[in-house]
Amino acid sequence: MPSPPKVHREQLIGPKRSDDHSKKTLVLDLDETLVHSSFKPIPNPDYILPVEVDGKLVDVYVLKRPWCDHFMESVGARFEVVVFTASLAKYADPLLDLLDKQQxxxxxxxxxxxxxxxxxxxxxxxCLGRDLSQTIIVDNSPHSYVFQPANAVPISTFIDNMDDQELLELLPVLNELEHAPDVRTVLGANLGLRELGG
Incomplete structure (x- = not known):
């Protein structure tokens, strides 16, 4: 398992709000975890988002993963939620404005x-400035959490399967982690099983 680089990096986010003080931090990926986006038109998109690419406005078609709204409402009440995406802000920021109307x-x-x-x-x-024993990441790409795999809850890649239930099925898992003294103890045990093919 690779280690985080031994270079000083600034803390990426500010301190917890007072009403989040006792909550664990839940880091959510965006693309292929909560939504799927495409430059090609897709049937019945939830959003059509104009994004500037090479000086031109291009429409991005966005499909929400089934149960996304229900999932966000549930975790938003119980966790300090951070969306951490490898996408560019000029696309992801306005998309989150649409996706997270309840802030x-x-x-x-x-x-x-x-x-x-x-x-x-x-x-x-x-680099979040949070206790890693109290921090969870949900991401469809294992490369994203290669420095902290014992903090990860894997999820499959979402493209367009509208029968997908994974966000709904994730809620009981997060409920268990919400009450765990150290999430890495629970997730690290599961990581061992995954590496063995279990």
Whole structure:
């Protein structure tokens, strides 16, 4: 398992709000975890988002993963929610304005906050300034959490399966983690099973 780089990096987010003080921090990926986006038109998109690409406005078609709204409402009440995406802010920020109308997401982090490592954008949780025993990341890409795999709840890649239930099925898992003294003890045990193919 690679270690986070031994270089000083500034803390990426500010201190917890007083009403989040006792809550664990839940880091959520955006693309292929909560939504799927495409430059090609897709049937029945939830949003059509104009984004500037090479000086031109291009429409991005966005499909929400099934149960996304229910999931966000549930975790927003129980966790300090951070969306951490390797996407550019010019696309992800306006998308989150649409996706998070209730302002449940406390912090938004974009590509510039990722750490480039072996051709991938890594989300280094040690730069959040949060207790890692109380921090969870949900991401469809294992490369994203390569520095802290014992903090990760894997999720499959979402493209367009509207029968997908994974966000709904994730809620009982997060409920268990919400009450765990150290999430890494629970998730690290599961990590061992995953590595053995269990």
């Amino acid at each position: 449940l997401v406390r912090w938004r982090l974009f590509r510039e906050s990722c750490f480039p490592y072996e051709g991938n954008y890594v989300k280094d949780l040690s």
